[in-house]
Amino acid sequence: MQVKVAKSGGFCRGVQHAVDTAMSVPPENTYILGELIHNPQVVEEVAGRGIVTVQDVSDVPDNATLILRSHGVGMAVYEECARRNIRVIDCTCSFVKRIQKIVHSFTDMDKVIVITGDAAHPEVIGLNGWCGGRALVIDSPDSPAISALKDKNVAVVSQTTFSEEKFNKIIENIEKVCKKTVEIFKTICYTTKERQREAASLSEECDAMIVLGGANSSNTQKLYEICTAHCANVIRLARADDFRPDKIKNFKNVGIVSGASTPLAQTQEVLFKMDNNTEVKATNEMEEVVAQMDNGQSKLKRGQLVTAIISSASDEGVAVLLPFFKKEILLEKDEIDCEEYKAEDYAAKVGEEIEVMVVSAANPVKLSQKVIKQLKEEEGKIAAIEAGEEFDVVCSGFNKGGLTASMGTYSVFVPAKEIRMGYVKELDKYVGKKLRLKALEIKKSDRKKEIIASQRVILEEEKAARDAAKAEKEAEFFANIHVGDVVEGKVERVTNFGAFVSVNGFDCLAHISDLSWSGVKNVTDVLEIGKKYEFKVLKIDEENKKVSIGYKQLQPQPWDLVAEKYAEGDIVHGKVVRIVPFGAFVEIENGVDGLVHVSQISHEWLENPTSVLTIGEEIDAKILVLDPANKKMTLSIKALLPEPEVTKIRPRREEEKGDKPRNKKPRQPRENREEGEFREWTEGGLGGASIAEMLQNKNEN
Numbered sequence: 053m054q055v056k057v058a059k060s061g062g063f064c065r066g067v068q069h070a071v072d073t074a075m076s077v078p079p080e081n082t083y084i085l086g087e088l089i090h091n092p093q094v095v096e097e098v099a100g101r102g103i104v105t106v107q108d109v110s111d112v113p114d115n116a117t118l119i120l121r122s123h124g125v126g127m128a129v130y131e132e133c134a135r136r137n138i139r140v141i142d143c144t145c146s147f148v149k150r151i152q153k154i155v156h157s158f159t160d161m162d163k164v165i166v167i168t169g170d171a172a173h174p175e176v177i178g179l180n181g182w183c184g185g186r187a188l189v190i191d192s193p194d195s196p197a198i199s200a201l202k203d204k205n206v207a208v209v210s211q212t213t214f215s216e217e218k219f220n221k222i223i224e225n226i227e228k229v230c231k232k233t234v235e236i237f238k239t240i241c242y243t244t245k246e247r248q249r250e251a252a253s254l255s256e257e258c259d260a261m262i263v264l265g266g267a268n269s270s271n272t273q274k275l276y277e278i279c280t281a282h283c284a285n286v287i288r289l290a291r292a293d294d295f296r297p298d299k300i301k302n303f304k305n306v307g308i309v310s311g312a313s314t315p316l317a318q319t320q321e322v323l324f325k326m327d328n329n330t331e332v333k334a335t336n337e338m339e340e341v342v343a344q345m346d347n348g349q350s351k352l353k354r355g356q357l358v359t360a361i362i363s364s365a366s367d368e369g370v371a372v373l374l375p376f377f378k379k380e381i382l383l384e385k386d387e388i389d390c391e392e393y394k395a396e397d398y399a400a401k402v403g404e405e406i407e408v409m410v411v412s413a414a415n416p417v418k419l420s421q422k423v424i425k426q427l428k429e430e431e432g433k434i435a436a437i438e439a440g441e442e443f444d445v446v447c448s449g450f451n452k453g454g455l456t457a458s459m460g461t462y463s464v465f466v467p468a469k470e471i472r473m474g475y476v477k478e479l480d481k482y483v484g485k486k487l488r489l490k491a492l493e494i495k496k497s498d499r500k501k502e503i504i505a506s507q508r509v510i511l512e513e514e515k516a517a518r519d520a521a522k523a524e525k526e527a528e529f530f531a532n533i534h535v536g537d538v539v540e541g542k543v544e545r546v547t548n549f550g551a552f553v554s555v556n557g558f559d560c561l562a563h564i565s566d567l568s569w570s571g572v573k574n575v576t577d578v579l580e581i582g583k584k585y586e587f588k589v590l591k592i593d594e595e596n597k598k599v600s601i602g603y604k605q606l607q608p609q610p611w612d613l614v615a616e617k618y619a620e621g622d623i624v625h626g627k628v629v630r631i632v633p634f635g636a637f638v639e640i641e642n643g644v645d646g647l648v649h650v651s652q653i654s655h656e657w658l659e660n661p662t663s664v665l666t667i668g669e670e671i672d673a674k675i676l677v678l679d680p681a682n683k684k685m686t687l688s689i690k691a692l693l694p695e696p697e698v699t700k701i702r703p704r705r706e707e708e709k710g711d712k713p714r715n716k717k718p719r720q721p722r723e724n725r726e727e728g729e730f731r732e733w734t735e736g737g738l739g740g741a742s743i744a745e746m747l748q749n750k751n752e753n
Contacts, residue, residue: 054305054306062310064145064241064312066143067313080102083103083119085120090311114138124149141436151179151239156183166208167209168208170214192218211270214244254307255279255280255307259285260285261307262306264310265289265312271311271312271313275309285303289322356413361406367385369386383419387423389425438491438494441490442510444486445459445489446485453468470505473512491505530594537588540586542584549563550567551575558599561598561600566602566605623675626646627668627671633661635647635649644685648689676688
């Protein structure tokens with residue numbers, strides 16, 4: 053018997069990504085929307101991890117994690133997940149995503165969107181959800197719906213796993229009927245096309261065909277239909293366990309094809325059963341047959357996952373059998389995923405399957421279970437990072453382009469422009485420092501695994517959140533504050549021109565001139581940093597986000613209390629604070645000054661008050677006039693001094709010498725003044741009568 057295996061076997065890229073994700077993410081509170089892939093064994097393995105499969109997003113609890121399979125879903129699912137805070141791990145196939153974008157772009161256009169495919173298939177249902185459910189689904193070239201497109205503009209896409217032959221015939225019929233534009237997008241996945249072509253080619257060459265894949269797999273069904281069209285003996289297998297060697301023992305040429313949801317291991321298992329069955333003898337060595345399979349995956353490679361069977365156990369470890377290997381391979385006890393290795397425990401498990409990873413494909417082959425666990429945990433973290441989760445690493449180096457680091461088996465690169473908001477000149481300063489990152493791109497291949505990441509996006513998001521919160525807080529603040537309000541505020545910091553006070557979290561300025569009625573040189577003479585005080589709102593500038601407040605406006609002015617403290621005739625103690633030609637100002641208390649007119653300083657006539665008084669000198673004085681309403685106080689030092697003794701008038705020298713007195717013009721007599729009379733303090737600050745009074749007296753005379 054000659055066995056031919058299609059080269060395009062095993063999982064397609066989209067399915068592989070979905071399976072890897074489901075097998076690596078943390079299973080706690082994690083759900084899958086719909087059957088992950090159309091393969092019962094894989095579905096069972098995923099369920100065995102504790103991940104729950106649901107048929108509707110309404111069955112997923114709020115704040116849970118939801119895996120979207122490769123088929124994709126409609127826009128409404130994403131919207132509901134966002135509304136209910138469900139974290140989405142999106143495994144939608146990249147080909148399906150492309151079709152979703154195409155369909156969505158025609159939503160508001162005057163075109164009929166046609167999807168060729170099975171209307172009940174999850175992928176088609178999801179695609180229709182990106183155009184409001186208005187797409188026309190056609191599954192046959194003979195569909196009567198085609199005639200309805202006669203006077204319509206049409207855009208055509210296809211389900212990725214739809215029959216290429218059917219698609220071409222449907223397009224041909226649409227173009228025959230439609231009189232307007234027909235825009236065609238050939239969206240059948242290239243791997244689907246290749247599988248279908250190989251199925252057609254093999255089924256023409258072989259006496260019998262085995263089609264391996266899930267019973268409800270659309271692409272496997274298409275392969276089955278293609279094979280039956282060219283071969284009379286086609287066997288459909290949902291899983292490798294269903295294979296019966298006696299069904300093919302009488303055929304000379306047998307071909308094997310598998311669907312995109314069928315793991316390579318199942319095809320290998322079928323071949324293994326053929327090789328071990330005495331009734332089925334292959335003309336080819338099985339190793340050669342397996343070597344024909346996709347990318348030579350039958351050959352062990354470093355990092356490959358393999359299902360092995362326990363054959364024996366010893367103190368060194370567990371001996372296992374690998375598919376197509378004629379001898380046992382030792383899984384060393386240090387590489388077994390268990391808390392404490394005991395040979396007797398594993399001796400009882402002989403015949404059971406375990407999953408191992410090839411850590412070295414050289415001779416001897418080295419296997420490990422622990423690495424699988426580490427990598428699954430790592431891939432679970434990578435899946436979360438890919439979904440937008442923040443992660444951190446310690447910068448280990450740099451190059452001209454940016455910073456470098458590592459996370460498990462992944463290298464991490466942060467471009468210079470992604471380090472922070474702004475230009476970074478000295479990259480070496482980041483070495484050894486922790487970086488908070490989000491992934492921009494994740495590259496995974498057999499040779500290299502790399503995360504291109506950004507710290508800047510996190511900082512920008514946080515800044516945007518702070519700005520939004522600040523704007524909201526400011527809007528609320530300005531909506532509830534008015535000029536004249538009395539508010540409580542905490543002094544946060546001081547400057548030479550005032551104090552910045554936090555009022556409900558907003559910085560307001562209390563200018564130094566608004567702290568005390570008497571004026572201060574230092575803010576801290578009145579306010580203490582960290583203490584709370586009451587202030588009055590003086591001015592609001594919402595446009596420039598400024599609020600001026602005052603402290604002194606809530607304090608009594610010194611002159612308001614003068615009438616209660618002092619009365620005319622009282623003797624007060626004060627300090628000379630300034631001297632002017634017409635007198636001296638004396639500070640009685642902070643903010644209250646009184647004037648000692650030059651005439652009230654001494655009983656003797658003074659040309660200048662400075663001949664008697666000095667600034668800073670402390671004196672006692674008597675209140676002569678008290679006018680609190682106009683903030684005036686007239687004082688007298690002279691009133692507290694003893695009266696001077698009367699001195700005799702000396703005769704003129706001429707008379708003493710007997711000289712004849714000179715003739716002199718008679719002098720007008722002075723107006724008599726009473727004893728103790730003083731010159732009044734006028735608004736001009738001068739003593740005596742005003743000029744107007746003097747002119748009036750002159751006119752009367």
